[in-house]
Amino acid sequence: MDIPKFLKSFKYATHGILHVIKSEQNFRFHLLAAIIVLLASIITGLSSFEWIIIIILISGMFMIELVNASIERVVDLASPDFHQLALQAKDLAAGACLVYAICSAIVGFIIFIPKWWGIIF
Numbered sequence: 001m002d003i004p005k006f007l008k009s010f011k012y013a014t015h016g017i018l019h020v021i022k023s024e025q026n027f028r029f030h031l032l033a034a035i036i037v038l039l040a041s042i043i044t045g046l047s048s049f050e051w052i053i054i055i056i057l058i059s060g061m062f063m064i065e066l067v068n069a070s071i072e073r074v075v076d077l078a079s080p081d082f083h084q085l086a087l088q089a090k091d092l093a094a095g096a097c098l099v100y101a102i103c104s105a106i107v108g109f110i111i112f113i114p115k116w117w118g119i120i121f
C-alpha cells in the first residue's frame with residue numbers, strides 16, 4: 001500500500017472542505033445549523049439509535065453540499081456562458097440539497113418534538 005499517496009488524499013480532501021467553508025455561504029449556514037442541532041441533541045439526551053440518525057443526517061447534508069459545490073465548479077468551467085443544460089445541472093444539484101434538507105428537518109422534528117412536548121406542556 002502506498003502510504004504517502006493515501007495520506008495525500010486526506011490532504012486534498014481537507015483542502016476541499018476548507019475551500020468550501022471559505023467560499024460557500026450555504027455550507028457555513030449548514031455548519032452553524034449542525035452545531036445547534038448537536039448542542040440541542042446533547043441537552044435533550046438522545047438514544048444511541050437517535051444519535052446515529054442525527055450524525056447520518058448532518059454528515060449527509062455536508063456531503064451533498066460538497067457535491068453541489070463541485071458540480072457548480074465543473075459547470076462554470078465547462079460552460080462559463082449561459083446554457084440551458086448548465087442551468088439544469090446547477091438547479092438539479094441545488095434541488096438535491098433542498099430535498100435532503102427538507103427530509104432532515106422532518107426527521108429532526110420527529111425525533112425532537114415528542115421529547116420537548118413533555119417539557120413545554
Ligand SMILES: Nc1ncnc2c1ncn2[C@@H]1O[C@H](COP(=O)(O)OP(=O)(O)OP(=O)(O)O)[C@@H](O)[C@H]1O
Nearest residue numbers: 024025072079080081082083084086087090091094
Ligand atoms: N452557465 C450558466 N448557464 C445557465 N444558467 C446558469 C449558469 N450558471 C448559473 N446559472 C443559473 O443561476 C443559478 C445560480 O447559479 P450560481 O452559479 O450563482 O450558483 P448558486 O446556486 O448561487 O451558488 P453559489 O452562490 O455558491 O455560487 C443556477 O442555479 C442556474 O439556474
